[in-house]
Structures are given as structure tokens and as C-alpha cells.
Amino acid sequence: MNTIGKTINKTRKIKGFSQEKLAELSSVNLRTIQRIESNENVPRGKTLSLICNVLEIDIETLMKIKIPEKPMTEKIVNWFFLVILNFLLMTIFGFLLLDSNANWNSRLGGFLLSFFIPMTIVYFTRKMSGFERMFKFGFGFMIYIILSIFMIGIQNAIILLIPFLLIALAILYYGNRILNIND
Missing domain, CATH: 1.10.260.40 (lambda repressor-like DNA-binding domains)
Incomplete structure (x- = not known):
């Protein structure tokens, strides 16, 4: 075409x-x-x-020249990958922060991962807007915040999980500014 x-x-x-x-x-x-x-x-x-x-x-x-669109199968594969990636990230944070054997070392690991995983995503998706990146890669975090409030209670969720997820979401959204990317 x-x-x-x-x-x-x-x-x-x-x-x-x-x-x-x-x-x-x-x-x-x-x-x-x-x-x-x-x-x-x-x-x-x-x-x-x-x-x-x-x-x-x-x-x-x-x-009048049309810009070619991606085939439907490619779109489905991309969305399937994003769902799996979001679920994997939710599992990692849950294991580090909500496990009954979680200590301060695992919470420190959760804090570091809440910074470095989103920064890695920002680095590889520099051309994406902050909102698009947060929606695609942070959607699992948003769902996890809501689920954690209902599953473990708002007090435990605020103490154990929500701050780390909010850090990750903020970095996904403001990552271009942190890295000084002006695209």
C-alpha cells in the first residue's frame, strides 16, 4: 500500500x-x-x-492516501501480551508486599521494583504519551489498588501496597519528564 x-x-x-x-x-x-x-x-x-x-x-x-492499519491478529496479540504483563507485575508486587512472610527486605525490594520496572518501561516506550503508557502498562496496578481495598481492607492496603503502586503509576505517567525526553 x-x-x-x-x-x-x-x-x-x-x-x-x-x-x-x-x-x-x-x-x-x-x-x-x-x-x-x-x-x-x-x-x-x-x-x-x-x-x-x-x-x-x-x-x-x-x-487521500490511507495510512495502513495493523492487522487485527497483531492487535489481539499485543493486547494479550499487555494483559499477561500486567498480571505478572501484579503477582510480583503481591508476592513481595502481601506475603505473610514479607519482611522489610522484601518491602524494600518492592519499593525498588516500583521504581525500576516502570522506568524500564518508560525507557523502551519513550514515544508513548504518559497517559497511554499508564493505561497500557499500569492498568493492572489500578485494578490491583481497587481489589486490594476490598480483599485485605483499606488500612492494610494503604500500609502494604497502595504507596508502591502509586509510585509505579506516577513514574509511568511522568517518566518522560524524569528522563527529560521531549518527543
């Missing part, structure tokens, strides 16, 4: 422009041109207008 990036790439090559020359003529950053042509970004507004003017492409024709 043809995409906007492929069309821009093909037209640029037909016109004999390098990416650098197109960037210079259109007053668009070279890295932006590279991202558009590799389909990492979809150009909109002014960027698309500047590139189309230089390449003499009709913007309406270019906008």
Missing part, C-alpha cells in the same frame, strides 16, 4: 533532490524529512504544505 512518506520519497527522487536539498528548499528540518520518508511521522499542516510546494504535489491527492 502506498503511504504519504513513500510518495514524498518517490517524488523527491524523480525530481532529483537529496533529502538535504529538499530540507533546504522547503525550510523543513532534515530529520523531519527522514522521519516522514521512513513513515515514522505523518506530516500535517505547514510541514506538509512546505514539502508539497517544493515537490509540486497536490496536497489533497496526498491526503
